[in-house]
Amino acid sequence: MPHYACNAQFQTCRIIENLQIADDTFRIRIESQAIARETLPGQFVMLRIHGCNDPLIGRAFALYDRYTEDHAQWQGIDLVYLVKGKFTQALSRLSEDDLVAMNGPLGNTFSVAPVDHLVMAVGGVGQTPMLAVGREALGSQKFGNEVDELIDGEQTLSRNGYAKKVTLLYGARTAGRLAGIQDFRNAGFDVRLATDDGSIGEPKPVTDLLLDLLEVAPATESIRIVCCGPEPMMAAVSAIAKEKNISCEVSLETPMACGIGICFSCVAKIRQTDGQWDYQRTCVEGPIFDSAKLVW
Amino acid sequence: MTTTETIDLSTKLGRLSLANPILTASGTFGYAREMASIVDLTKLGGILPKTITRDPRPGNAPWRTVETSAGLLNAIGLDNDGVDYFLANHWPYLKSIGSPVIVSIAGKSQEDFVYLAQRMNEAEGLAALELNVSCPNVSGGVDFGTDPRSCFDVVSGVRNAISCPLLTKLTPNVTSIAAIAKAAADAGTDAVSCVNTVLGMAIDWRKRRALLGNKVGGLSGPAIKPVALRCVYQVASQVNIPIVGIGGIATVDDCMEFFIAGASAVQIGTANYYDPQVSTRLIDHLPDAIRSLGARSLQEIVGTLQ
Ligand SMILES: Cc1cc2nc3c(=O)[nH]c(=O)nc-3n(C[C@H](O)[C@H](O)[C@H](O)COP(=O)(O)OP(=O)(O)OC[C@H]3O[C@@H](n4cnc5c(N)ncnc54)[C@H](O)[C@@H]3O)c2cc1C
Ligand SMILES: Cc1cc2nc3c(=O)[nH]c(=O)nc-3n(C[C@H](O)[C@H](O)[C@H](O)COP(=O)(O)O)c2cc1C
Ligand code: FES
Numbered sequence: 001m002p003h004y005a006c007n008a009q010f011q012t013c014r015i016i017e018n019l020q021i022a023d024d025t026f027r028i029r030i031e032s033q034a035i036a037r038e039t040l041p042g043q044f045v046m047l048r049i050h051g052c053n054d055p056l057i058g059r060a061f062a063l064y065d066r067y068t069e070d071h072a073q074w075q076g077i078d079l080v081y082l083v084k085g086k087f088t089q090a091l092s093r094l095s096e097d098d099l100v101a102m103n104g105p106l107g108n109t110f111s112v113a114p115v116d117h118l119v120m121a122v123g124g125v126g127q128t129p130m131l132a133v134g135r136e137a138l139g140s141q142k143f144g145n146e147v148d149e150l151i152d153g154e155q156t157l158s159r160n161g162y163a164k165k166v167t168l169l170y171g172a173r174t175a176g177r178l179a180g181i182q183d184f185r186n187a188g189f190d191v192r193l194a195t196d197d198g199s200i201g202e203p204k205p206v207t208d209l210l211l212d213l214l215e216v217a218p219a220t221e222s223i224r225i226v227c228c229g230p231e232p233m234m235a236a237v238s239a240i241a242k243e244k245n246i247s248c249e250v251s252l253e254t255p256m257a258c259g260i261g262i263c264f265s266c267v268a269k270i271r272q273t274d275g276q277w278d279y280q281r282t283c284v285e286g287p288i289f290d291s292a293k294l295v296w
Numbered sequence: 297m298t299t300t301e302t303i304d305l306s307t308k309l310g311r312l313s314l315a316n317p318i319l320t321a322s323g324t325f326g327y328a329r330e331m332a333s334i335v336d337l338t339k340l341g342g343i344l345p346k347t348i349t350r351d352p353r354p355g356n357a358p359w360r361t362v363e364t365s366a367g368l369l370n371a372i373g374l375d376n377d378g379v380d381y382f383l384a385n386h387w388p389y390l391k392s393i394g395s396p397v398i399v400s401i402a403g404k405s406q407e408d409f410v411y412l413a414q415r416m417n418e419a420e421g422l423a424a425l426e427l428n429v430s431c432p433n434v435s436g437g438v439d440f441g442t443d444p445r446s447c448f449d450v451v452s453g454v455r456n457a458i459s460c461p462l463l464t465k466l467t468p469n470v471t472s473i474a475a476i477a478k479a480a481a482d483a484g485t486d487a488v489s490c491v492n493t494v495l496g497m498a499i500d501w502r503k504r505r506a507l508l509g510n511k512v513g514g515l516s517g518p519a520i521k522p523v524a525l526r527c528v529y530q531v532a533s534q535v536n537i538p539i540v541g542i543g544g545i546a547t548v549d550d551c552m553e554f555f556i557a558g559a560s561a562v563q564i565g566t567a568n569y570y571d572p573q574v575s576t577r578l579i580d581h582l583p584d585a586i587r588s589l590g591a592r593s594l595q596e597i598v599g600t601l602q
Contacts, residue, residue: 006333010572048570053518053546054366057570086363103572257361257368258569260334262326264346264375265361279354279375284330 005260005284009034010103012050016067016076018094023176024083025125026092029067029076035104036066036074040143041132042251042288045079045104046259049094055087058103060256060283062129062228065183080179082125106259107287110249112136116222118163119213120189121237123171123206123229127180129251130168133226134189137163163224167192167213171206171233175199207236214244227251227291238291248291254282269295303583304593307341307560309538310486312424312461314396314561316341317594318551318579321542321565322400322426322465323347323372327386328393334572339579340395341561345386347400347428350408352378357509362498367519367544368566369496371510374402374431379415387419396423398463402431406446406453413458422460427451427485430467430492431514441467441492444479451483463540465489466527468520473527474534487538489563490527494520517566518544525557532558532599546574548581558599 009032016029035045046058065078083092094100110133118137120130135141139161167190172178174197184191192213194204206229217223225248227237234250241248256266260283267279268286270293277295280286305316319342320328327345328337337343355375362369376382379401390397399422401412409427416422429440429447440446451464464480466473468491477488493514498507506512524543531539541559545551546567554562567574582594591597 005330008334010334055363056366056517057363057368057566101571255359255361257363257370258572260326260572261330262324263361263370263569264323264326264355264372265359265370267355267358267360267375 005106007038008103008106008260009038011035011101012099013076013102015094015096015098015100017096018092020092021080022179023174025080025177025179026083027064027078027080027180028091029078030100030102031076032102033073033075035102036077038144039063039066039077039105040109041136042109042129043105043107044259044287045077045102045106046256047079047091048101049090050099050101052090055090057257058101058259059087060106060253060259060287062251063105063132064128064180065131080125080128103259107283108285110226110251110288111224112162113224114162115224116163117165117167117217117224119167119169119210119223119225121169121206121210121225121227121229123233126227126229126251126253127168127170127184129228130226131180131183131187134166134168134184135187137161137166138188140187166190169194169206169209169213171195171209171229173197205236206233207240210237210240214240214246224248228253231296234291235296238294238296241291249288250291250294252282252287252289254287256283259283271295301587301592303586303591304595305579305582307594309424309463309540309560310461312396312463312486314341316579316582317555317561318575318582319398319540319561319563320344320568320575321563322428324565324568327390328397329386329389331568331572336576337393338395339576341579342396342398342423343390343393344398344400344426344563345382345390346376347374347402347431348376348379348382348412349374349402350379350411352376352381359507359509362507362513364496364498364515365519367515367517368569369498369508369513369515370493371508371513373510379412383415383418391419391421397421398424398426400426400428400465402428406450409450410453410457413454416460417458424461424463424486425454425458426463426465426489427454428465428492430465441465441476442470444475447476448479448483451480451485455484461486463487463489465492465542467492468523468527468543469495474530477531477535477537481535481537485537487540487560488531488535489540489542490531490559491524491543494523516544518546520544521550525553528554528559529557529601546571548578548585551578551582552585552597555594555598556601558601560598
């Protein structure tokens with residue numbers, strides 16, 4: 001059995017900046033060389049406000065990006081969060097030099113098997129892991145501590161990634177909620193947007209974007225879908241993937257209390273080899289699962 | 297007395313001797329393996345893995361935890377793979393750690409408890425058993441912790457079945473916790489653990505729905521510390537039995553309050569989730585606090601409320 005959270009560092013960290021980047025959406029930059037060095041795309045951190053008992057327990061946030069000022073080493077990470085309830089409201093009021101307690105990196109990663117076209121279908125605040133995922137797929141950034149080679153801003157392409165092409169299908173309630181579009185475009189993704197209210201393009205769900213894409217995709221092109229967002233949307237994307245026989249991985253956002261496998265609160269129903277389902281902990285066995293194994 | 301004089305942190309819970317009084321509470325430390333890379337497990341006074349039952353239990357439907365003001369509500373529902381799986385897959389690791397491991401068991405009937413105790417006899421190196429007669433999330437379990445007669449029967453049944461030390465974990469959701477503690481003491485428990493979670497509920501009024509899948513659950517964390525402290529105090533003043541304090545403990549001050557109220561040891565629960573290294577840090581800082589009272593050992597300060 002694996003030793004869970006084996007690369008996790010539990011640290012008190014300084015906030016470098018905490019900027020609003022869209023409606024109700026902030027990007028927070030947190031100093032931690034250790035976490036930035038270790039983290040892989042798709043992983044998450046548990047975040048708390050240092051010394052604060054209300055909110056009490058940590059909240060999970062996906063890695064959005066890493067930053068470097070000296071271009072010599074990664075100095076910390078960026079997270080993007082939607083202001084939703086108690087914790088994110090309190091977080092949005094913090095500023096430079098305030099302290100957070102951070103535990104990470106945690107959780108598993110998406111598959112890195114070679115594929116022609118990686119299609120990222122996201123909704124709500126599910127876009128957050130995809131900047132790092134797509135960059136790694138295209139080979140424009142390397143992750144993990146075995147690679148010391150560093151990247152100068154966005155410019156340097158190091159080695160080949162695992163996908164030839166990356167498309168981001170991004171759905172939001174309204175245009176003001178779309179966050180990080182420029183980052184995704186700069187990273188070389190084909191970005192296609194949909195809003196529920198039609199404030200950008202036709203009012204349609206992200207699943208329509210996916211169906212449109214699949215309809216015109218060349219038969220010779222191999223496709224893999226990665227998906228993160230509200231549960232009904234992930235279930236709908238998984239159903240499309242199943243029908244079209246395309247492999248699909250989803251990143252679940254089940255409520256978590258510890259993030260390290262000790263509380264058993266974050267469970268999802270996962271199909272076992274014998275066809276039965278069992279509850280598994282999304283923080284250590286996930287958060288990323290093969291959608292065919294999930295019982296929605 | 298010089299400030300460098302070592303402070304004796306050792307403690308006794310009946311027949312169970314521990315090097316220090318900081319233990320990790322059942323259900324809040326996984327099966328310890330999960331914490332191996334985060335915490336120096338060998339430093340802990342004792343480790344309680346998640347409660348096991350006779351048969352595997354899938355546990356309750358999500359959501360299983362909801363945060364409330366300075367507290368956490370949970371209804372995990374004793375999700376575990378059963379005693380066979382535990383002995384085959386978790387025990388070899390647990391016994392290799394080197395710290396005392398106290399296994400928490402829960403049953404729906406007295407026979408279940410006795411059966412589990414007999415099975416745990418196979419577990420070489422077991423330090424003690426903790427009888428979870430107080431889990432609020434499983435019908436059946438809580439009755440043994442709310443009725444002195446059934447509590448007595450379960451504890452004496454287990455006491456006859458296994459020779460290792462016994463802890464009995466009590467619920468605060470009763471009129472008189474001292475009456476239950478007395479029954480457990482009369483039946484031969486070595487110590488009582490006070491307390492399990494406080495029954496509670498959270499509601500999303502817009503959706504008119506309970507937030508927990510199980511609707512009601514158990515409250516833990518700093519929010520329940522005053523309740524737990526009161527329970528320890530009441531048991532200490534009415535029953536002659538060693539007490540393990542549990543409930544909202546996260547700082548050295550919290551530990552000291554429980555010791556003064558009458559606890560000979562404490563278990564750290566919810567704090568493990570948000571501060572995984574809390575237990576070993578408490579062990580490092582306890583000596584200074586004890587020294588500040590002019591004492592040289594933990595034993596000198598236990599139950600010294602004036
Ligand atoms: C692996 C993982 C990665 C995540 N990454 C991000 C991220 O990158 N950015 C981001 O903004 N958030 C992310 N989240 C969600 C985040 O952890 C918090 O749940 C969210 O910020 C709400 O916290 P809060 O205290 O502000 O709201 P709360 O006060 O906890 O809740 C606000 C409202 O949302 C509901 N709610 C709370 N948790 C959930 C949930 N999990 N699912 C559905 N409803 C819920 C509550 O009932 C309440 O009505 C992630 C979660 C997971 C598990
Ligand atoms: C998520 C969760 C799961 C728990 N599971 C168990 C359990 O399996 N067995 C048990 O005896 N107590 C269990 N408890 C109760 C704790 O061991 C402890 O008694 C309680 O949480 C109060 O302490 P605290 O405030 O320090 O958490 C659980 C508590 C929580 C929060
Ligand atoms: S969040 Fe605690 S086990 Fe997953």
